[in-house]
Structure formats: structure tokens, C-alpha cells
Amino acid sequence: MISILNVTHFLFKPSQFYAVEGIAEAAQYADFFNNDQLTSMNCVHVAAPGMSLLVDASNERIEPDSPTAQQNVPQPPNLLAQLAANDIAPADITHVVITHPHTDHISGLTCNVDGQWRPIFANAKHYLGKADWDSQMVQTELQDPSTVIAQTLKPIHDAGLLVLVEGDLDFGNGVQIWATPGETPGHQAVRVQSGNDVTYIIGDLFHFPLEFTHMDWLVTWKDRPSALASRQRIMQAVTTEHAHIIATHIFADTASH
Numbered sequence: 001m002i003s004i005l006n007v008t009h010f011l012f013k014p015s016q017f018y019a020v021e022g023i024a025e026a027a028q029y030a031d032f033f034n035n036d037q038l039t040s041m042n043c044v045h046v047a048a049p050g051m052s053l054l055v056d057a058s059n060e061r062i063e064p065d066s067p068t069a070q071q072n073v074p075q076p077p078n079l080l081a082q083l084a085a086n087d088i089a090p091a092d093i094t095h096v097v098i099t100h101p102h103t104d105h106i107s108g109l110t111c112n113v114d115g116q117w118r119p120i121f122a123n124a125k126h127y128l129g130k131a132d133w134d135s136q137m138v139q140t141e142l143q144d145p146s147t148v149i150a151q152t153l154k155p156i157h158d159a160g161l162l163v164l165v166e167g168d169l170d171f172g173n174g175v176q177i178w179a180t181p182g183e184t185p186g187h188q189a190v191r192v193q194s195g196n197d198v199t200y201i202i203g204d205l206f207h208f209p210l211e212f213t214h215m216d217w218l219v220t221w222k223d224r225p226s227a228l229a230s231r232q233r234i235m236q237a238v239t240t241e242h243a244h245i246i247a248t249h250i251f252a253d254t255a256s257h
């Protein structure tokens with residue numbers, strides 16, 4: 001069973017994140033690029049045989065008076081409250097897959113207890129793409145205690161809970177990790193199969209619904225060749241398998257196929 005836990009939503013103006021001058025249809029889609037788009041922050045819980053899996057853990061909160069808050073849409077409860085509402089305690093989680101170590105996807109992995117950062121999902125192995133761990137960004141930030149990387153990945157690593165994933169990984173219970181580099185070098189997606197029902201939890205492989213019909217629209221920080229190859233790989237599988245898609249920043253009702 002798959003539960004989508006949207007822990008916050010915020011406004012995101014696409015023109016700030018694309019190199020719009022390089023997009024041929026930019027003028028035609030000016031409304032999209034130049035207006036705030038309401039964006040979700042979906043963490044996902046998967047209950048599979050022998051597994052209570054959390055995909056990404058976000059503690060992002062948007063203050064109601066923030067300029068990035070949509071005034072008329074109340075903010076949802078935080079991740080732990082939503083897990084509790086599903087009768088899931090942090091200690092029940094057996095696996096955490098980190099799609100990639102950007103702050104919004106990892107800020108809910110640890111909490112500060114008496115000045116010490118501690119893993120919240122203390123019984124879970126945490127699966128991170130090795131290429132992300134090895135990246136210069138992560139290795140640099142690990143050295144600086146003020147960074148979210150140092151406050152999350154380091155205590156998880158030090159507790160022996162971090163598993164570095166190279167390529168794909170099959171858990172053997174219908175759940176797999178697929179390497180989908182592009183957003184970051186180690187970005188990964190999760191494929192869940194239950195009978196004939198297949199779902200891909202794709203993290204930040206796509207940021208906006210329009211990217212599904214404009215596969216070459218990429219936010220500026222993506223590595224173009226690997227992002228395009230990853231999108232192709234996932235969408236080919238989605239089409240063949242008539243699969244569902246859950247993307248972190250796309251509201252569930254617009255993300256499903």
C-alpha cells in the first residue's frame with residue numbers, strides 16, 4: 001500500500017529555475033513560466049512484504065505569512081503527524097530511500113536532542129545514491145556542522161544506518177531502487193509492484209506536470225544528458241506498464257497516469 005504524505009506546499013515561479021531563453025516554446029508558455037505555481041512536497045510511505053518504507057523525509061514548513069505561501073490553502077500537518085495518523089511510528093520504519101540529498105528531501109531525517117542530531121528513523125537502513133555521497137557538494141557540506149547535510153546524513157552515517165547504492169537495487173519484495181541521475185549524480189527513483197499495479201516514485205525527475213509533454217524542459221541545475229536519459233528510461237517503463245507516477249513536487253491528482 002502506498003500513501004502520499006504531502007507535508008507542505010509552496011509557490012514556485014518556473015522562470016526562476018529554468019534557462020527560459022533556451023526554451024523555444026517559452027513565449028507560448030509565458031503564463032506558466034512567469035506565474036507562481038503551487039507545488040507540493042510529497043513524502044511517500046510504502047508498506048510492502050517485510051518492509052515499512054519511507055521515500056524522502058521532509059521537515060519543510062512554510063509560514064502562513066511567507067511570500068511563498070498560498071494564502072487560501074491551509075498547510076498540512078508535518079510528516080511525523082501524518083505517519084502517526086496512518087498508525088506508523090518512526091521506530092516502525094525499516095527502510096528509508098533518499099531520492100537525493102537536497103534539503104527539502106532530507107530535513108526530516110533527524111532531530112536535535114540536547115544539541116545532538118539524531119536519526120528519527122533509528123531502526124531503518126537509509127539508502128542514498130553513492131554518487132551523491134561521493135559528490136563534492138556532500139563531501140564539502142559534511143565538514144560544516146551548520147549544513148543540513150552535516151545535520152542529517154552524518155549522524156545517519158555515524159549510526160551505521162547509511163547504505164550507499166550503486167546502480168539499481170532489488171529488495172526482492174516488489175520494491176526496487178532505480179538509478180535516475182540528472183537532478184543530482186546519485187538521484188534515485190523507487191519502483192513498487194503489487195500484482196499488475198506498478199508505481200514509480202520519481203523524486204525530482206520532473207518538477208512540473210508540463211515537463212511530461214516537454215521532456216527537454218529542465219531546471220538549470222540538472223545535468224542535461226543524464227536527466228534526459230533518466231526521464232526516457234522511466235517514461236518508457238511507465239508507458240509499457242501503464243504505471244502510476246508520484247513526483248515530489250507535483251500534486252498527486254495531477255501526477256497519476
Ligand SMILES: [Zn+2]
Nearest residue numbers: 102104204248
Ligand atoms: Zn525537491
